[in-house]
Amino acid sequence: MSGEHAAAAGGIVFTDCEFTSSVKAAVSAGASASAGGGSAHAHGHAHAHKRWEVVISGKRIKTIDVHAHCIVPDAAKVINHPLEAPGLLWSNVGDRLAHMDKSGVDVEALSINPYWYRADRDHAEQLIKVQNEQLAGFCAGHPDRFVGFATAALQFPDLAAQQIEHAVKHLGFKGVGVAGSCAGEDLANPKFHPFWQKCEELGVLVFMHPLGTRELEPSGRLGGNGLLTNTIGNPLETTIALSHLIFEGTLDRFPGLKICAAHGAGFLASYANRSDAVLRVFPERVGTPPKLKPTQYLRNGQIIADTIMFTDEGIRHLIAEMGVENVVMGTDYPFPWNTAPVEHIMSVHGLSDADKIAILGGTAAKLLGIAE
Numbered sequence: 001m002s003g004e005h006a007a008a009a010g011g012i013v014f015t016d017c018e019f020t021s022s023v024k025a026a027v028s029a030g031a032s033a034s035a036g037g038g039s040a041h042a043h044g045h046a047h048a049h050k051r052w053e054v055v056i057s058g059k060r061i062k063t064i065d066v067h068a069h070c071i072v073p074d075a076a077k078v079i080n081h082p083l084e085a086p087g088l089l090w091s092n093v094g095d096r097l098a099h100m101d102k103s104g105v106d107v108e109a110l111s112i113n114p115y116w117y118r119a120d121r122d123h124a125e126q127l128i129k130v131q132n133e134q135l136a137g138f139c140a141g142h143p144d145r146f147v148g149f150a151t152a153a154l155q156f157p158d159l160a161a162q163q164i165e166h167a168v169k170h171l172g173f174k175g176v177g178v179a180g181s182c183a184g185e186d187l188a189n190p191k192f193h194p195f196w197q198k199c200e201e202l203g204v205l206v207f208m209h210p211l212g213t214r215e216l217e218p219s220g221r222l223g224g225n226g227l228l229t230n231t232i233g234n235p236l237e238t239t240i241a242l243s244h245l246i247f248e249g250t251l252d253r254f255p256g257l258k259i260c261a262a263h264g265a266g267f268l269a270s271y272a273n274r275s276d277a278v279l280r281v282f283p284e285r286v287g288t289p290p291k292l293k294p295t296q297y298l299r300n301g302q303i304i305a306d307t308i309m310f311t312d313e314g315i316r317h318l319i320a321e322m323g324v325e326n327v328v329m330g331t332d333y334p335f336p337w338n339t340a341p342v343e344h345i346m347s348v349h350g351l352s353d354a355d356k357i358a359i360l361g362g363t364a365a366k367l368l369g370i371a372e
């Protein structure tokens, strides 16, 4: 490790988890299954520290996880944001690489959940500068294993547009992360148009990760058992955000936008036909109708979904609704929502090898400018 590399690595703390052993067990079990009958062959699973290189039809393919979390402590310090939250543990890059190696993930596209959307302009400016520079520096130190989604102070859309331009033109980012709303405001609000316009102009992939439906929390409706703020609150926020972007005309205004939505794009793919139907059932209450039927935005390349879907049938349905070209692998690392991401995709019935390669990394590589 070069000195520069070490310094960059020292600037980022990675989340790790107490569930490492259960993840290992799941990966081992999945590897046995896929080695038995699939066209993928796992190499090195039997050895604790050896890397699983995913091979399909005799060809080594590059796998990319578009949904992997991290945080930059020096940026969090700017607004005294705590590094640890309940249920979240922190570790170093060695653990992360070991986890990637075992689960067959070649590249993680790192994102940082926005915690700075209520910061004032000066602090937000300083925080994003530190954050993007350190994240870029870290990724540059491991160019074959990590790429990053740039961050932006979305609460100041003009500043956010500048930050993204700088991140892309000077720091080498190919994507940007956003939450599903910004300090209680929907991203379809016209105040965010300058940001969307810049994303479209730069051709960056936007990774949208929800922070829950906080406006429902004071009511207590998401209290009680089941961690509903996350379990259903997260996909609900994504569903709301995407629905507004469709019905408020944002996706029509910026047809080049490409938004990769976390957790299988929330609930939208399971129920988007209702959004088509409302155009017929309550046309007078829809407002200006979008140019396309809502379901068509799930298929035209503007909305892309990750594979945090839990069952083979869930992924199969997602693909049926969105097209195989709009579905990309995601894990939610270090949270164990999808602990056998490669095996999960390999086991979906009816996918061709080309489909599997696209979902595992081919499509994400194109979107994020990663050499295949």
Ligand SMILES: [Zn+2]
Residues within 6 Å of the ligand: 067, 069, 209, 262, 332
């Ligand atoms: Zn996540």
